Amino acid sequence: MGAADAVPGVSGGTIALVTGIYERLIVAITAVSPARIYAVLTGILPDRRADAIEALRAVDAGFLVVLGAGIATAIVTITRVVHIGIQTVPVVTFGFFFGLIAASAWVLFSEVAVDTPARVGAAIAGFVFAFVVSGRAAATLGTGLPVTVVAGAIAVSAMILPGVSGSLLLIILGQYEYMTGTLSSFVDALLALVTGGPIAPLREHGAVVVAFLLGAVVGLFTVAHAVRWALARARAATLAFLVALIVGALRAPVARAGTHLAELGRTWTPTAVAAFSAAAVVGALLVVLLDRYTGIAEIDGETQPD
Template sequence: MSKASDDARGEVTASWLVVFFKGVCMGAADAVPGVSGGTIALVTGIYERLIAAVTAVSPGRIVDVLGGVAPDGRTDAVQALREMDVRFLLALGAGIATAVVSITRVVHVGITDFPVPTFGFFFGLIAASAWVLFSEVEMDTPGRIGAAVAGFVFAFVLSGQAAASLGTSAPVTFVAGAIAISAMILPGISGSLLLILLGQYEYMTGTLKAFVDGLLGLALGGPVGPVAESGVVVVAFMLGAVVGLFTVAHAVRWALEHHREPTLAFLVALIVGALRAPVVSTTNQLAELGRTWTTEGYAVFAVAAVLGAVLVLLVDRYAGLAEIDDEEDTAARSVD
């Protein structure tokens, strides 16, 4: 094999490793509410490619890929895989999954054992996200104001009642997956925030932790029961996410393209209304631990919230710089 061929193969491997690590960054963001994986995609320069790849996934192309098992269908299958940018999605998805599995284990411990600073940090992340998005919205028409009111009321009511009213059944998990995946194409909106809003965040982080622990135990000769029990939930969530790619994500994309301002108004108000969720979750978790709010607890919550807000504002600043660089590059190419 020639040196040129080795160098070319090394460059390809390096490029996919870069995509993988960008996925790790996105997954780390998506694992916590407030910081959007979409924003990280924008900062790292892969947002447009991600949107193109996600929206290219369609039932027709999936059928073409499945038809590749027959010799006469392989050409169409290869073409469909290229149009969906599958190599990119696989490398990025592997990075996202690696980070989500790792981060959620830590987050779940924080939620169960240290709820005040953990949910305080989440509160700051969510509040700063609302502030960042608010700068892009003008509440100057009845339609936008109405959309904002609807978003706030929906989130405020749901964030206080979802965990108790929705429960943790397989259908609810399926729907949660379909809704959470839509955050992939929304800079500023986190999939974890949507899970908190639906009252599924603590349940899913705990289930994912149990699933990974079960897999590790099974590899060491342990029972299959823990894997099967938590695996049903994980599969339901993933199936919901796949369906969401064909439905919810496309619907959100359409709404942003055709009714951008009212949609953003709804989303910003949704985030503001969702600020109730971390407070309610903290209170509930403290009750489970046999504790209540204290003056020290309020102070810790506030400090953690400030830290979370600063993190989002820093990420947004870098995202803004990334957008400016993209616009300058586009302008330079148009001149050339």
């Protein structure tokens, strides 16, 4: 799940569905509440231990801890590789992302019926929102700590969004490159500190990582529940919005590749277009193969036949 969520296009939820833990994950996440967190934190008191144990069982704590450790390990590893790719071969990397996103949208569109005015309206709104925001968000929002908190809150909602990865939402918000670079720098600073390095870089990058995690916790109680409410009240229209959101997000990798080319003093040449297209084909094939291999698409949080 961590490897899938570290790159845009493939949802970690899809992997959870394939491995049969999706429903357990959703139940565990939505069972987390301020009251249960308080019960766990006060479990150090002798007369509160029973309540703490009950709260831990209610949120399936052992499952979440083990799963979280695996996700965190994969994210730290994959984002480092992605960050190196963005810095060294941006056109190929963003072309690969484009293919992942495009194929994911194609697979999910085959499972969503956009056949009513409400669904058409929702699809148009999702496309326009993603297309406009993904082209301007990076320059408009910046990279301040408040923005990082908001990005974390929105990204964590991807755990219950059908077919949408947290990294795709970060790309739409223009925060993906910043967060992958910051996470890599934070790990480097942590390793350097262990070997006697300075603590200043750890504080600088650690503040951003903590802000993102804080946003993720806030998102568990706000954005994630709001999305679940929308799926319960207007499931078909919400799914149409989400799938169209993925399509609109296709602007982001093209725009980011163009930005990196401009920073290098280059433009879109036939060679650059060919490299971008070839990488996109590879990314698309991976998604199609995943869909064919599993025989399912992640729609509605249920297993759907192709």
